[in-house]
Amino acid sequence: MEGSFMSMEVCQLYINPRDIRLLKQNVWSDDLVPGQLKWRNKKVEVDAVYRGAHIRKLTKKSYYIAYYKPKRLFGEQEWHLNAEYEDPSLMRNKLSLDFFSSIGVLSPRSEHVDLTLNARKQGVYLRLESVNEDFLLARNLPHGSIFYAVDADANFSLMSELDDDVKKSLDLGYETKVEVEGDMERLQEFIYKTNTLKRDEFENEVENYLDVDQYLRWLTGIVCTQNYDGFVQNYALYCHGESKRFYMIPWDYDATWGRDLTGKEMDPDYVRVEGFNTLTARLLDVERFRKQYAAILTEVLHHQFTVPYMEEKVRSLYTKIKPSVMNDPFLKERLDQFHKEPDFILDFIEKRRQVLLNEVGNLL
Template sequence: MVSIYADISRGRVAMKELVSMWFRSLCPLFLCLIMTMVQFGCDATRDSVPDSPVQPDGGLMGADQGSLDDDSQVDGFIQSDLGLPDPPDGAIESDRSHRVYERSTLLEVNIEMDPDDYNSLRFQRRAGLNILAPECALPPSPYTWFEAQVSVNGERFDNVGIRKKGFFGSVSASKPSFKVKFDKYVDDQTYLDMKRLTLNNSRQDPSFVRQCLSYDLFLAAGIAAPRCNFAHVVLNGEDMGVYVNVESLKKPFIRRNFDDDDGNLYEGTLSDFRDGWTGTIKQKTNEDEPDFASINALTDALQQPDDQLLDAISAVIDLDSFLTFWAVEIMVAHWDGYSGNTNNFHFYDDPTSDRLHFIPWGTDGTFQTPILFFEDRQPAPRTVNAAGLLCRRLYLHPEGRRRYLERLSSLIDTHWRLDALEASIERMVTVFGGAVREDRLDAFYDNLSSVLTFLDAHGLAMRFELETGPIEWAVDLRGGLCQSELGAASGQFETTWGSFPNEDLFETGTGMLSMTLDDQDIPLGRIGSAMGFQPESDQEAQLLIPMAVQDGLIYFFVMVMPLDSVTTGAELNFGADENFCAINIFNPRTNSVRPLGGCHQGTLTFDEASTAIGAPIRGRFDVGIWGGGR
C-alpha cells in the first residue's frame, strides 16, 4: 500500500503508465539514440548539434524533415513537420517575442531571490482538497509575488516579480512552477518585448514533450494556441532541471491571433455553461469592467430544444472553430480540457466576429489513455469526450454529431502523421535532453516511451472507432461542483515518527474514530495511522489515517502541515493555507483512488509529538467534511 499512499499525497493520484520491456522494444532505435544523447549531454544552446547522435537533419522515421537552419522554420519549429500555418508577413521582424519561444533554443534562466522568500513561495498552496469555495466560485489565490533577480540567456534583470503557479495537479514544493513578471516592480521592463514568462514544472509530464506537441497540433489545425519551448532553470544555485516555457495568454497573445484585442478573454477552471458552473469562470482582460453577457448567452443557448440548438449556439460562438478545437482536444487526448473535464480552457469574445473562440490550456496530461476523471477515472472513448455541456448537446444532436465526427475524421487524415509527430519529439529532445536532471532520467525515459507508444496505438484506435462507430455517449451529466457540508469526523490516533511510508499503514499505528456522512453514521472497521515526511518536501509532515469500511473500501485522511508544527501541544487549523486535510476512498479491487472531500474547517491537536525517528506521535482531530456533487 505504500506506493498508493505515496502517490495520493495531498489527494492527488500520480498518472503513471508502467512501461514493460516488450513495450520499450516497439521503438528501440529511437529511444536508444535519445537515451545516448541525453547521457552525453548535448549542448542545445549551440546553433547546431553536430556531435549529437540524433541528427536534426536526418529523420529516424524516414520523414523529410529539413534542417534546423531551414528557411521554413518559424519559432524554431519546422513547418513541414505538422503543417503549421505561416506567420503573417513581417510578423517576425516587427515582434521580437518570437525569439523567446524559438524551439531550437534552450532558454537558460537563472533566478536569485532571498532564501526565506523562496521557502515561503514554494510552500504556498490552496487549502484543502476542495479547491472551489462553498459559493461555487474560485477562492482567492494563495500565491503572492516576491522580488527576484532573473537572468535569461545571460541578460540580467533586477527587481523582477516571481510567484508560484499551479491549480492542483501540477503543484509542487520541490519544483514549483513559476510566473515571472519583468515589469511587476519596474515599469516597462521586458525581455525581448515580453513582460512575462510562464515556466511549467511538467510535474504531470516527465517526458516534457506533451505540452508543446499538443499546442503544435492545435496551431496546425488553425486554432489559436500558446507558443511553447523549453528552459533550463537554476534557482539560488540549485539545478531545478527542465521547465516548459509556455506563452502567457494575455493581450500580446490576443493581438497576435485576432484583429481586435479589445475583447474579453476568459479562463475556465472546472467551469461550464450551466447553472452552478459559471462562477469559476474568470475574466482575464478588461477586469475593471466585468462582463458576463456572452457567458450568459451561451448558457441560455444550451438550454434550447434540438430544433433550435445549432442556430442558438452559432449566434454566440464560432461553431466551425469550436468543432476543430474539440476534435483536436480528442486527437491529443486532452482529458483534462473542456470536452473531457470542463477544465483548462480559455475563450475570447472577439469583437470582430462577435463570437466566442476557444483556446487550449494545461495540456501536460495529453498523449496518454484518456479518462473520465470524476467518473472513477474510467477509460474514455478515443473519438469522443463530452463532459462539457456544449460538447454533450452537440454530440447528442444528430447534425451536431455528424459535423463533429466529419471534422475529427478530416483532421486525423490531414494532421495525424506518425512520422511527423515522432520527428517533432526528436527535435524537442535534441534541444532539452542534456538538461534533464540525472535523478529524473528514469521517469523521463519511461514517459517518453509511453508517449511514443501511445501515438501509434491512439491513431489506430481513433480510426477503428470512426470506422465501426459512431460511439454512443451514455455518461450522465455531472452533478454540481458547489461545495456543501457532507459530514464530520473526530477521533484519536497513535503512531511513531517515520512510520510513513510503510507497506501496511494498518500495522504502523492505531486509532479510534467516528464519522458521519449525509447524516448517517459510517460503520468503521480497523483503523491505522502513520506519520513521516511529506514525499515531496523535507519541510512538511504528512499524517495518514486509513479506515476499513464496508464493501472492502478504505477511507483515509491525508493531513499535511509544516514540519516545525509537529510539536507537543500544537493545535493546527485546517482553514489555514499552510495546513491541508482531505479524505479519499481507495478501492483495492480496482486499485483506484477517488476524492471524497476536504476539511474546510476543523483542528488537529498533538498531545505528544516530535520529528525524532521513532518518537511517539499521539493526537486528536475534529473536522467537518465538505465536498461537491461528483
C-alpha cells in the first residue's frame, strides 16, 4: 500500500514521571525531555515533546520523537506520533497522504502503531515520517531546502492572512527545516513575482520557480480530500537541489474526507474546484495551466478518487486498526462512531466526486 511502513507494531516509550510533569505543566513548550524507546527490537535513547498546535490541549497527546543515542536509526533522525484524536476514524491522515502519493505528489510515509508510555497503554497512534534530509535521501532526491508552512501567512500573497495588512516580510508563515543558501531569497522572489507579474510574464516565468505539473497534482489532491486549511498551511515546500524549482508536500491531513479539524461533518461542496490562495489563482488564470489542471483532475476523478479504488484501502485499514482501537483507553466512548466511519468516508467520496465532476467543466 502507498506510503506504508511495516505492519502494525508496538512502540514503547519511557519518560521519567518528573519530566512528564514538566510537559504537562506547559503543553506549549517545545523543550525536549529525555526518554527511552523500544522499537523494532531496538532500545535507544530519545528526546521527546508534545507536538501540534490546538491538539496539544487535547486529552490524548501527540509526540515528536528525536533519536539521541544513536542519532539515527533505520534511516531516520526523527519522527512524529499523532494521536489523531479528533478524527473519529483515526484513518484520514494516512488515507490522505497515501492518496497524494498515488496521484504523483511527494508525500510522507505513515503507519499505525500501538503506543505505550511507561508500560501504560496509550492506544492507537499514527507514526509519521518527518519531511527533512532523510525524506529526500529515501527518495533519491538532491539535497535542497525544506520550508514548513506553519501558519496562514504561507499563502503566496503579499498580504497577511493573520492581521489583514501588507506583510512585513515575505518569509512570514514559513519555518526553515533544511536550508541551502539563497533558497529562502528565491522563495521570496517567487512570491513577489507571483503577485506583481502580468499574466503573460507570469506564464513565461513561473516554471522557472515551480514544478507546475506537481503543483496541479497537489491541488487536485487537496481539492478531492477537501482540506480547507491546506491551501495556506499544512504543507512543506521543497526546493529541488538541481532545478531550484519548488515542490509541494502535504502535511497534517486529518481534517479531510468529509470532516473538519474538530471532527464535524462538512458539506461535500465546501471547497470549490478552483481552490484558494494567490498562487493557485494566478496559475488558473493562465489557460494552458487551467486546462492542464482540468485534465489531471478528470483523470483522478475517474481512477483514484472513486469508491471502487478507495473502498479496499478504507476497509482494510479499518480492519487492521480495529482490534487496537477497541482497546484504546481514550476511545471507549467513541467506538460506535468509529465503526460507522468507513461508510461515512466512502459516502463522502461519492458525493464529493459528483460535485467535482459537475464543476470541472467550469475550468474549460
